[in-house]
Amino acid sequence: MDTNSHIDTHADTEQLPTTIRAFLDAHAARDADAALRLLTPAAVISDIGEPFSGADSLRRFLTEAGAEFTYTTELTGVRRDGETWVVGHHLEGDFPGGTADLDYRFVLDGGRIERLDIVAG
Numbered sequence: 001m002d003t004n005s006h007i008d009t010h011a012d013t014e015q016l017p018t019t020i021r022a023f024l025d026a027h028a029a030r031d032a033d034a035a036l037r038l039l040t041p042a043a044v045i046s047d048i049g050e051p052f053s054g055a056d057s058l059r060r061f062l063t064e065a066g067a068e069f070t071y072t073t074e075l076t077g078v079r080r081d082g083e084t085w086v087v088g089h090h091l092e093g094d095f096p097g098g099t100a101d102l103d104y105r106f107v108l109d110g111g112r113i114e115r116l117d118i119v120a121g
Helices: 018-028 032-037 055-064
Strands: 039-047 050-053 071-081 084-093 099-109 112-120
Touching (some): 018 032, 018 084, 018 112, 032 055, 039 055, 050 055
Parallel strands (some): 039 112
Antiparallel strands (some): 071 084, 084 099, 099 112
16 A cells, blocks of 8 residues: 655754654654664554554554555644653545644653654644
8 A cells, every 4th residue: 555655844853853853754764674773672652542562563553554544744843841752743645534633742761762652633
C-alpha cells in the first residue's frame, strides 16, 4: 500500500533536539532501523492509548502504523512542556475522518527517546 510520507516542516523544528528531528525523519520514511536506534532499550510508544514496547512491538508499530492509508503530514508547532517536547502534526488523507491533529509528546533520557505519546491534539 502506498503511504505518502510528505512532511511539511514549516514549523520551527530547529529548537528540537537532534534525536527528535532524526526520529521524525526516520518515522516518516518508515525506516524502523534508524528510528529504533534513537530509542532507549526500555522505550515505550503509546499511539492514541495503545502502548508498544520491546524491539519487536516497536518495529511493528514503526513499519505498520497507518501503512494502509495515503496521507500527508504537516508539522504545526513545536513547544516544550517541562521535560516533554511536543510536536504538533496535522494529517490529511484517506483514513477514516480524512483529517487528524496529533501531538507527539517526546521524553528523552540522555540523547535517546524514552517515551513517545501520540495523542489527539
